[in-house]
Amino acid sequence: MVTTTFNVTEAADAAQPNLGGAQFASHTWVEPIIVVSIMVASLTVNRRRGYRLMNSTRGRSPTRSLLPHNHVQDLSPDSSADDDSYLSNDSDVFTSSKHPPKKRNCCGMVIHTPNSSRFANHFHSRILAKFPFLIEMFYWALNLLFYTLTKAIAQVTFSGYDGLWQLAQDHGVLILDIEHKSWLRFLFPIQESDFQAWFLNGHLSAITFLNRIYSLVHIPGTVAFLSWYYYAAPSHSSFATVRRTMTLGNFAAFSTFTFFPCMPPRLLPEEYGFHDTVRQANAESVWMGGNYVNQLAAMPSLHFTYAFVIGCTFLYHSGVFRRTLGRNEPRKSVSTQIFFLTAGILYPLLVLTVIVATANHYWLDAAVAMCTTSLSFLCNKIWFFLLPAEDVLCWVLRLDKPAPTTGQRLEPQTGRYHIVKDEEDR
Template identity: 35%
Template sequence: MSKPEEIPALSYILEPALVASLLTAGCLINRRKATDIVQAHNVAGNLSPTSSSSQSDDSWNWKEMKFFFWTIKVPSTQRFRMNISSRFLNMFPFLMEVWYWLLTYWIYQIARAIQALTMGSDLRVLAERHAKQIVAIEKFLYLDIELGLQHFVMKRAWLLTFFNKTYAMVHIPATIAFMAYSYKYFSPLIFQSTRRTLVLCNCLAFIVFSSWPCMPPRLLPYEEFGYIDTLHTGKAASIWTTNKFQNQLAAFPSLHFGYSFVIGLSLFIYSPHKLMRTVSLFYPLLILLVIMATANHYILDAVGGFFVTIVAHRLNRLTLNLRPIEEWFFWMLRSERPMDKVQFDSIIQSDSFITATHRDMSQRPLMATIPE
């Protein structure tokens, strides 16, 4: 594990600044026009089956939502529409994705940290045993290419440096950039399905490596296996890889590859830009080579990451059952949840949406009472 003193002082500023810049850029390029927001709410209000009398009689304006096997009531947040927080979120809906990503990231990291702090020496022995089983299976299937790949890369200093830096610094920024891009250019349903798939990948992977810990190649005895921890011995340190509370016995499955597979395949299928589709599939291939050459994962870890993404994609709609919790959260914050991207895009793309009144409206209506 890298030590803090191995990290350049500027990294503590530049690396978080890069992530913050990408998140900010995502919010700006996905900004909604105030006139579109007002008109979309007007159209949605006209389509709503709820009568105005029922809204005035019941300020809570209860609505029913599914929560796994139950149907429960949650209060509508529409009454908070003109609060400044609601208006800000409506204009910058990608902030919701920032919140989702941060919540997922920190829950995942905290869970791994707790696991790392509570594991004993017997767990390390078990993880090494599982790693040796993977090595044996790979040898039986003639898939044990990691060591040969590492030797090839280590003979080329420029390639080793590139692979080390890619592993240490690309995963998180690339994921954020993908989220911002896909929010802008994918259809709303595809974006939401992809985002839910990535979230569920974390949950499934945590279950697997919690119940079946596996030591990465770099931690196996060098005398017996010959793997070198190129990332840390080469001092290719990053603040993302310097964490004394990190669970290092979580090689299987590889989320590095799982995420890259989802990102690459999604861009290849759904990107409207030819150049993006052309280069997209090189990303998972690059990550696959990087995780093996740096001795952080076995090729079977990548196979495990692939199957985790398949299962996550098939089950991603399960996360929709958490929507009532989200609604209650916004109600407690006294903020309206931004209009769903599916509904918003379907309204503004409809033929009847653009009118002369809409074209002439300024930014001011968003700051005043919503017209009837």
């Protein structure tokens, strides 16, 4: 009996290949510190310089989006108005001459919404005016909230956990059949299991590297990119286009997660030949575990959605494929162009290698992510229909939405706030 038990155990060990090095033991506290550090650094770098939180000046809003007229305005930090002008009654929200209502185009209709610029001197408005990147962090929090709902809605829709699990497994197998047994198989010449096996057999250093960057690519890497681009973009309109594209890509994925739950390769039955290389010895990333994480959300890949947006942004700003540059956008040196071009190509390829080699996604997940991201770019201005709701929310909170600081470093320094009305910066 002892001999039999030993042989079974030995056989099981032999069947389990070396999966490379797991996550670092310090991941549970290092990863959150990395993300928080990036956010704090971005708040600091992207702060509005020369703007004081404690200032008795009232009335004039230092914001771009809430100005009543479509023209350039120069607002001095020391400009003043009647001290009680921001205390207008709610009844004059659509009749005030000092803070006239805004006109929003929504589904072909013009909607008049409250102008909350009268609240510019409220302390919470001044905090946002000083640190406008807080608005971006608020948008991220909303994205996370909607992501957490996908798991709960899918479980209710498909009769609980057991029914959802079986359906997700069927969808995973269906994707493998489409890739390698249908007429589309010429698009996917390498099977995912063979791709992973190449790393597990003789290339353990590479799989260790991929295991350890898996968690750092998705959340910290994306946060770092958005933080950097908020500062480096030639205009906030450029940044907002990327942010809206990424957000719409998120919601396209969230909808698919809810109504087409899909099991990642690592969770398929053993006969399919996949191994979970990332989650070893309870070394799961803090971003990939927890009750809020939807494990049955392989299709499409959010990892590749973000990587594709980042790669395309790098390619665009390399300037290689454009004859003319945007306003205030300087022409890059040849070496910088090569760097952006290389990063724009290699970064998505790296992420694709990571998600497939670690058995977290199928090839088709990335292909669909490319399609949803491209459609999201073409339709990214659809988010403008939420501007009326945002205006109402700002009014309810007695909050003046701040002007972004993106692109200010490229503007001529005049010692005054140079503010332009531009709805696309929203």
